[in-house]
Amino acid sequence: TSRFEGVPMAPADPILGVSEAFKADTNDLKLNLGVGAYRTEELHPYVLEVVKKAENLMLERGENKEYLPIEGLAAFNKATAELLFGADNPVIKEQRVATVQGLSGTGSLRLAAALIERYFPGAKVLISAPTWGNHKNIFNDARVPWSEYRYYDPKTVGLDFEGMIADIEAAPEGSFVLLHGCAHNPTGIDPTPEQWEKIADVIQEKNLIPFFDVAYQGFASGSLDADASSVRLFAARGMEVLIAQSYSKNLGLYSERIGAMNVVCSSADAAARQSDPLTLVKSQLKRIARPMYSNPPIHGARIVANVVGDPTLFNEWKAEMEMMAGRIKNVRQKLYDSLSSKDKSGKDWSFVLKQIGMFSFTGLNKAQSDNMTDKWHVYMTKDGRISLAGLSLAKCEYLADAIIDSYH
Numbered sequence: 001t002s003r004f005e006g007v008p009m010a011p012a013d014p015i016l017g018v019s020e021a022f023k024a025d026t027n028d029l030k031l032n033l034g035v036g037a038y039r040t041e042e043l044h045p046y047v048l049e050v051v052k053k054a055e056n057l058m059l060e061r062g063e064n065k066e067y068l069p070i071e072g073l074a075a076f077n078k079a080t081a082e083l084l085f086g087a088d089n090p091v092i093k094e095q096r097v098a099t100v101q102g103l104s105g106t107g108s109l110r111l112a113a114a115l116i117e118r119y120f121p122g123a124k125v126l127i128s129a130p131t132w133g134n135h136k137n138i139f140n141d142a143r144v145p146w147s148e149y150r151y152y153d154p155k156t157v158g159l160d161f162e163g164m165i166a167d168i169e170a171a172p173e174g175s176f177v178l179l180h181g182c183a184h185n186p187t188g189i190d191p192t193p194e195q196w197e198k199i200a201d202v203i204q205e206k207n208l209i210p211f212f213d214v215a216y217q218g219f220a221s222g223s224l225d226a227d228a229s230s231v232r233l234f235a236a237r238g239m240e241v242l243i244a245q246s247y248s249k250n251l252g253l254y255s256e257r258i259g260a261m262n263v264v265c266s267s268a269d270a271a272a273r274q275s276d277p278l279t280l281v282k283s284q285l286k287r288i289a290r291p292m293y294s295n296p297p298i299h300g301a302r303i304v305a306n307v308v309g310d311p312t313l314f315n316e317w318k319a320e321m322e323m324m325a326g327r328i329k330n331v332r333q334k335l336y337d338s339l340s341s342k343d344k345s346g347k348d349w350s351f352v353l354k355q356i357g358m359f360s361f362t363g364l365n366k367a368q369s370d371n372m373t374d375k376w377h378v379y380m381t382k383d384g385r386i387s388l389a390g391l392s393l394a395k396c397e398y399l400a401d402a403i404i405d406s407y408h
């Protein structure tokens with residue numbers, strides 16, 4: 001007998017496990033609306049043109065594969081902070097941002113969780129109800145306590161703003177509040193600019209710490225600046241903020257694992273570098289990263305630095321992001337049209353149009369989601385989320401039939 005027999009079977013991942021089930025399905029009607037990964041109208045994965053151009057440039061240069069510093073590629077760290085805030089933002093000019101390259105969004109969130117666990121003992125993180133399927137795992141494994149703030153209101157299929165504010169107001173001083181920068185996952189429901197102002201007010205009044213997860217900058221609206229407006233609003237108030245970034249979706253670098261952890265500190269006493277909070281925080285993020293993975297992979301960092309660093313490539317990237325966001329908006333509209341023309345029940349499907357980003361939160365419960373898969377071969381997460389990025393215009397009628405059948 002093996003000494004590993006006592007190891008229990010881990011549950012399938014609520015999101016990535018759906019892709020495994022999809023692959024196993026032999027029915028050619030099958031649709032993978034599970035994982036949030038962009039697909040073309042032909043439902044193929046998409047490598048951005050600018051990524052190919054940057055990689056050709058890199059190949060011609062014949063760069064080496066020496067270890068990166070623990071904090072990552074300097075050119076990437078500079079570019080990623082400037083993308084997030086805008087190069088002329090005071091937090092950049094005053095050098096009040098510490099940036100450490102992370103293993104994409106997940107790895108960056110994990111670095112921050114480890115920092116919280118180590119230097120903010122007892123502090124908890126407030127996460128939205130519902131939230132991205134991996135947030136709870138990340139904080140559980142980092143042994144950081146969390147609790148939920150109300151976010152989704154099934155009655156209005158909208159934001160429960162009063163509940164959200166009440167739960168944030170009730171949080172103990174010094175708690176971290178995890179916020180989705182844009183394109184909330186899984187609901188696709190974002191606060192309005194006025195609501196973001198109120199959220200910032202409450203976090204400031206209650207002396208809480210804002211912690212942004214920015215996984216879709218530029219991919220939600222097609223504009224890098226618009227999608228970063230919530231983060232920039234908090235920074236403009238002089239607040240200290242944690243921000244995790246990912247280039248999985250907006251630059252299509254899913255498996256390159258490229259992202260960053262940014263910390264905005266209120267004071268950056270550049271002279272007294274030793275006691276400067278940024279230096280202290282960066283030193284501890286490095287201390288955490290070294291035994292975890294030592295130093296990050298260089299390839300994705302170079303791609304981002306090359307794309308952002310070259311004005312032609314940067315503009316081409318913006319155009320490709322608008323194209324991707326545009327295709328998803330078209331699919332969203334076509335799905336809405338199909339649902340409202342096919343469904344005779346009089347149900348109001350306009351929530352499908354109001355939601356932003358990659359996902360639509362259908363309101364289908366677990367049993368109904370199971371019906372989508374078992375009967376219609378539509379693969380989606382059991383919280384009722386569908387990734388529109390995996391949907392083509394050609395398949396919208398079929399999906400509408402499946403949703404209507406599953407609802408009623």
Ligand SMILES: Cc1[nH+]cc(COP(=O)(O)O)c(/C=N/[C@@H](CC(=O)O)C(=O)O)c1O
Nearest residue numbers: 015035036104105106132185213215246248
């Ligand atoms: C909000 C959010 N934050 C972080 C991540 C992590 O992505 P990374 O590739 O580590 O940078 C994802 C990925 N979301 C999609 C894929 C996944 O679950 O990993 C998803 O929700 O389908 C998010 O949706």
